[in-house]
Amino acid sequence: MASNVLPHPRVWFITGSSTGFGRALAEAVLTHGDRLVATARHPERLQDLVRSSPDRVQLLPLDVTNPPQSQDAAAQAVAHFGRIDVLVNNAGYGLLGAVEEATDAETRQELETNFFGVLHVTRAVLPFLRRQRSGHILMMASVDGFIGETGAGIYNASKFAIEGLSEALAQDVAPLGIHVTLIEPGYFRTDFTGRSLKEAARQIEDYAQTSGVAREQVRHINGKQPGDPKRAAQAMIHVVETAHPPLRLVLGADALSRVRHKLQQVKEEVDSWEATTVSTAFAATSTRSSG
Numbered sequence: 001m002a003s004n005v006l007p008h009p010r011v012w013f014i015t016g017s018s019t020g021f022g023r024a025l026a027e028a029v030l031t032h033g034d035r036l037v038a039t040a041r042h043p044e045r046l047q048d049l050v051r052s053s054p055d056r057v058q059l060l061p062l063d064v065t066n067p068p069q070s071q072d073a074a075a076q077a078v079a080h081f082g083r084i085d086v087l088v089n090n091a092g093y094g095l096l097g098a099v100e101e102a103t104d105a106e107t108r109q110e111l112e113t114n115f116f117g118v119l120h121v122t123r124a125v126l127p128f129l130r131r132q133r134s135g136h137i138l139m140m141a142s143v144d145g146f147i148g149e150t151g152a153g154i155y156n157a158s159k160f161a162i163e164g165l166s167e168a169l170a171q172d173v174a175p176l177g178i179h180v181t182l183i184e185p186g187y188f189r190t191d192f193t194g195r196s197l198k199e200a201a202r203q204i205e206d207y208a209q210t211s212g213v214a215r216e217q218v219r220h221i222n223g224k225q226p227g228d229p230k231r232a233a234q235a236m237i238h239v240v241e242t243a244h245p246p247l248r249l250v251l252g253a254d255a256l257s258r259v260r261h262k263l264q265q266v267k268e269e270v271d272s273w274e275a276t277t278v279s280t281a282f283a284a285t286s287t288r289s290s291g
Ligand SMILES: NC(=O)c1ccc[n+]([C@@H]2O[C@H](COP(=O)([O-])OP(=O)(O)OC[C@H]3O[C@@H](n4cnc5c(N)ncnc54)[C@H](OP(=O)(O)O)[C@@H]3O)[C@@H](O)[C@H]2O)c1
Pocket: 015, 016, 017, 018, 019, 020, 021, 022, 040, 041, 042, 062, 063, 064, 065, 090, 091, 092, 093, 094, 113, 117, 140, 141, 142, 143, 184, 185, 186, 187, 188, 189, 190, 191, 192, 193, 195, 196, 225
């Protein structure tokens, strides 16, 4: 049987390579002997990657909210390395606050980065993957793209959008030899709950016991998250090297227990409402006489 595994060395195209998962993956990819297109809003800060592997790294400026820059970056990557094997849609940030507290501008900015950013970059890279009839897209979603929680509603919306997009995209591109995998981490020790975390400026007293508590808890976990981004990077390399990669890869024991709990809850609720669910079809009509 023909192997579906991408050829080695691979060309990785990573968004948001400056810190956290993106940076850890960039380093791991190079250690693994692969080639790297490291994109970032400030690529000049990644010069050390070029110094470590001058022939295997291309640095490119990319703010994912800028569609023409996404097109340019994809084209430059292919002009430089001849192909892209793995696209990692990693760039993103969190927004804390109750759904009602987040303003329209705060909400749109979050979706502009976490959803439309992913869409722009994916659409820029897909023509090359289609031409190759191979490739793997890793979508850095989150356990928060599977489970909604107070204080994270807008972030949840952005990541749930990635989940739906990716499930459909995976089916669009499967016949073309392209894989899509959603990465769903729990808490990992990156800059996510530090410098990258935004908070809705408005606070409504009525949400003090729900979203307000969540705002406190998330800030408190910064620096104490159980997940190691370097180990996450190894897991992402492993999934790309698998002949039959999963649609979803949950990362971290914290995320795993939350996902299992939600699956159980959904099953119980769907089952207990079954009678109402199936009661909504038109009443069965008796066979009409023809005369
Ligand atoms: N850490 C966690 O616990 C966790 C859990 C689940 C999912 N995630 C997801 O993991 C991804 C990476 O975050 P991280 O945890 O590694 O946090 P991080 O260390 O703060 O990294 C975030 C990266 O995204 C980049 N970025 C943000 N907006 C961008 C834009 N408009 N264009 C290009 N790059 C942009 C940042 O670039 P700058 O340096 O220019 O700011 C930075 O490189 C995010 O999508 C996040 O939602 C994180």
